[in-house]
Structures are given as structure tokens and as C-alpha cells.
Amino acid sequence: MSETDNRLHRLFERYIANTCTREELEELLAAVKQWPANDALRLAMEQHWRNSRDTAGIPDAEAKLEHLLTSTRPSTDQQEQENLTPVIPVRRAYRWRYAAAAVVAVGLGAMGYFYLQRSPTPSAIVQHNILKQDVPPGGNKAMLTLADGSTVALDSASGHVMQQGNTSIHLQNGRLQYDVNGASDAASLNTLTTPRGGQYQLVLPDGSKVWLNAASRLKYPTAFIGKERVVELEGQGYFEIAKKAGQPFKVRVHNLEVLALGTSFDIMAYDDERTMNATLLDGAVKVSVNKETTLLKPGQQAAVIRGADAIAVNKVNTEQVIAWKNGYFSFVDADIHTIMRQLSRWYDVEVSYADGMPQGLFSGEIGKGLTLAQALETLEQARVHFKIEHDRHIVILPE
Incomplete structure (x- = not known):
């Protein structure tokens, strides 16, 4: 077997094992374009077919190829998926769990692909209304509420906002930054609120960085004095905490408290979500709810069901958890409600469901x-059908 043949064998094996890098996946897809002329790739797949019971009964080689490549999950890492072009047509697979569709939609510097895992059902053709006016994606916008109750609308502009005591407040391209000049013996509370369809970054007076997701709120002091640094969160935020010996950092969310010393973590606690989740990316945090306490290691997530005291700790894909911060939505084995809750916050739309939803x-x-139309088009590739009752009300239809 030639070196080229060996290379294709290894690429195909890495694809099946879901360990391809972005460059390897592109190389394999280029080889697939030459199907069925590429003998080395055909030999690699024939060897896999002989060792797999999942492809038994599939009638021809082309169907086997499409089955293998559409029923194997590609990597969901943003860097590996960005700018890939689909070259593989999708057909119905012949096993009970299958990838119904996969598509890469490139637009505005973003991408999307989706597939569905479920029992095969007859394909439905559904007519839906086209958006009369497309809804743009969310962006950098927030409202700053000062201690006296006055408010300042924030966007992506840059410049000096105001002075509060020894603290200067600046805007820098969608980021609100607090700079403390000298010691402070007093502090007032500020609140940063993002609307539906908004996001914003914040640099706290101690240098800690916070990314606020859509429909979120963070209350914090203009200077951290005393024995601890405390902020209050609603919604979702990603934190990179500046180390400060002798002054631990706490985030309070309802009855949940996260205690950190220089670390990076995400907290998701929307009122319409069943659980409150704290996910650790780096360092160490202590998560407490009422009398229950647990320590997290990097890559672990603490989940607390609302109204309960128990803390469940699970290993998670942290890249998926903070995908919202890095410019994309990422879902693994998510139901349609979970997906649409996130989209509704980002596009500021209402979502309802007809009987017999997907x-x-x-x-x-x-x-x-x-845009909203592009996002919905991506979902349609996984046979999610919808209609638009008006430009900001989406009805998810049965199959």
C-alpha cells in the first residue's frame, strides 16, 4: 500500500473516531470529492464496513459512504469547523439513530451546521412564511444604572463616560471599564443590564473581566473594599477573576454562591432554565447552595435544580459551555426547547410550539x-419546520 493510501486510511479512521483536526477533515473531504474514483478511500471504507454491523443491508457503495459520513458526528470545536464547505449529500441513514442533515452556512463571518439524532420518520414538506423583514443578530448593547438610579445607554462607542469618586468609567468598543485612581474608602453600587439581543463586556475595578450574555444583569460596587469582593448575577456571565490575596471573589445568584480565587468560570442561571450551572475552566472554585458545598476542578460543572439543595457535578465540554462568549451557539444532544430559548434571547423573538413539535x-x-433567517435556515437542514406569524413570533411546527 502506498504512502498516500496509508494516509487516507489513517484519516478515515480518525474521522470515525471523531479525532480529526480541521486540516485533516478538509483533506478527507477533498478525497471524498473524488469518490468513487479514489481507490484508497474506498478500500479504507470497505474495511470499516466489514467490521461494522451498522451498515449491514445498505444496498450500494455510495449509500454506504453517505451513511458513514452523515451518521458520524464531526467535531464541534469552533476553530476546526469554521469555513468548511459541505461536499457530501445527505440521505436517510439505515440505522435507528442517524444524522438527518448537516450543513455549513457561512454569513457575516459566522457559520452553522446542524444534524438530528432520532428514529427515522417520513420526510414532511411544510410551507412556511418568509420573513418580511429579516431580524439582524444581537450586538453590543447594555444599560448602565448608577447608584442614584440614573441610566446610561451603552453601545459599541468608545470614550469617557463619567467619574464616580476616585473611579473613572470608560467605554472601549463594547466594553465598560472601571479604573480606580488611588485608595477608596467608599463605594456605590452600579448595575449593568443587557437586553434580549444584547451582550457586553465589563472590566471591574479590581481588573476582573466579565462577559454578560443576552438578558442578563450584574450588580457590583464601584470599588472593592472590605474582606471580600462580591457581585450579584442574573442570567449568564463568564468571569476571569483577577487574583487579589486576602480578598476572595464571590458571585451570588439566587441561593447559589460561587467563591473563586484567580480563576475562570461560567455561570448560567436564567429564570426560564430548569437548572443553575457553574462551570470551571481554570483554577478552582467552591460552589455552595444553602448548606451544600462542593469544590470544582477544571472541566467540571455544578448543576443545581431550582428549589433544590443538591449539587450535581459532571464533566463537560467547556468550549461548548462558553461558545456564546466566543461568537456561536453550540448544542450537543439538545432538545428543541433548549435551542430556541437561546435563539430567542439573542434575536429578541418570541417562540411558541404547535402540537406534535419536533x-x-x-x-x-x-x-x-x-441573521435570524440564516439561523432558521440552518435549523431547517435538520428538518425543523416553522412559520412566522409576525416578524418576531416564530411558531415551531410538527414534522
Whole structure:
């Protein structure tokens, strides 16, 4: 076997094992374009077919190829998926769990692909209304509420906002930054609120960085004095905490408290979500709810069901958890409700469901730079049908 043949064998094996890098996946897709003329790739797949019972009964080589490549989950890492072009047509697979569709939609510097895992059902053709006026993606916008109750609308502008005591407040391209000049013996509370369809970054007086997701709120002091640094969160935020010996950092969310010393973590606690989740990326945090306490290691997530005291700790894909911060939505085995809750916050739309809504679990990514129409088109590739009752009310239809 030639070196080229060996290379294609290894690429195909890495694809099946879901360990391809972006460059390897592109190389394999280029080889697939030459199907069925590429003998080395055909030999590699024939060897896999002989070792797999999943492809038994599939009638021809082309169907086997499409089955293998559409029923194997690609990597969901943003860097590996960005700018890939689909070259593989999608057909119905012949096993009970299958990838119904996969598509890469490039627009506004973003991407998206989706596939569905569920029992095969007859394909439905549904007519839906076209958006009369497309809805743009969310962007950098927030409202700053000062201690006296006055408010300042924030966007992506830059410049000096105001002075509060020894603290200067600046805007820098969608980021609000607090700079403390000298010691402070007093502090007032400020609140940063992002609307539906908004996001914003914040640099706290101690240098800690916070990214606020859509429909979120953070209350914090203009200077951290005393024995601890405390902020209050609603919604979702990603934190990179500046180390400060002798002054631990706490985030309070309802009855949940996260205690950190220089570390990076995400907290998701929307009122319409069943659980509150704290996910650790780096360092160490202590998560407490009422009398229950647990320590997290990097890559772990603490989940607390609302109204309960128990803390469940699970290993998670942290890149998926903070995908919202990095410019895209990422879902793995998510139901349609989970997906649409996130989209509704980002595009500021209402979502309702007709009887017999899509069942099963969906996996894929949608770029946050896509318009609403582009995002919905991506979902349609996984046979999610919808209608638009008016420009900001989406009805999810049965199959």
C-alpha cells in the first residue's frame, strides 16, 4: 500500500473516531470529492464496513459512504469547523439513530451546521412564511444604572463616560471599564443590564473581566473594599477573576454562591432554565447552595435544580459551555426547547410550539453573526419546520 493510501486510511479512521483536526477533515473531504474514483478511500471504507454491523443491508457503495459520513458526528470545536464547505449529500441513514442533515452556512463571518439524532420518520414538506423583514443578530448593547438610579445607554462607542469618586468609567468598543485612581474608602453600587439581543463586556475595578450574555444583569460596587469582593448575577456571565490575596471573589445568584480565587468560570442561571450551572475552566472554585458545598476542578460543572439543595457535578465540554462568549451557539444532544430559548434571547423573538413539535435530540452549531433567517435556515437542514406569524413570533411546527 502506498504512502498516500496509508494516509487516507489513517484519516478515515480518525474521522470515525471523531479525532480529526480541521486540516485533516478538509483533506478527507477533498478525497471524498473524488469518490468513487479514489481507490484508497474506498478500500479504507470497505474495511470499516466489514467490521461494522451498522451498515449491514445498505444496498450500494455510495449509500454506504453517505451513511458513514452523515451518521458520524464531526467535531464541534469552533476553530476546526469554521469555513468548511459541505461536499457530501445527505440521505436517510439505515440505522435507528442517524444524522438527518448537516450543513455549513457561512454569513457575516459566522457559520452553522446542524444534524438530528432520532428514529427515522417520513420526510414532511411544510410551507412556511418568509420573513418580511429579516431580524439582524444581537450586538453590543447594555444599560448602565448608577447608584442614584440614573441610566446610561451603552453601545459599541468608545470614550469617557463619567467619574464616580476616585473611579473613572470608560467605554472601549463594547466594553465598560472601571479604573480606580488611588485608595477608596467608599463605594456605590452600579448595575449593568443587557437586553434580549444584547451582550457586553465589563472590566471591574479590581481588573476582573466579565462577559454578560443576552438578558442578563450584574450588580457590583464601584470599588472593592472590605474582606471580600462580591457581585450579584442574573442570567449568564463568564468571569476571569483577577487574583487579589486576602480578598476572595464571590458571585451570588439566587441561593447559589460561587467563591473563586484567580480563576475562570461560567455561570448560567436564567429564570426560564430548569437548572443553575457553574462551570470551571481554570483554577478552582467552591460552589455552595444553602448548606451544600462542593469544590470544582477544571472541566467540571455544578448543576443545581431550582428549589433544590443538591449539587450535581459532571464533566463537560467547556468550549461548548462558553461558545456564546466566543461568537456561536453550540448544542450537543439538545432538545428543541433548549435551542430556541437561546435563539430567542439573542434575536429578541418570541417562540411558541404547535402540537406534535419536533422530537429527538439535536447537535450542531450556529454562528451568532447570522441573521435570524440564516439561523432558521440552518435549523431547517435538520428538518425543523416553522412559520412566522409576525416578524418576531416564530411558531415551531410538527414534522
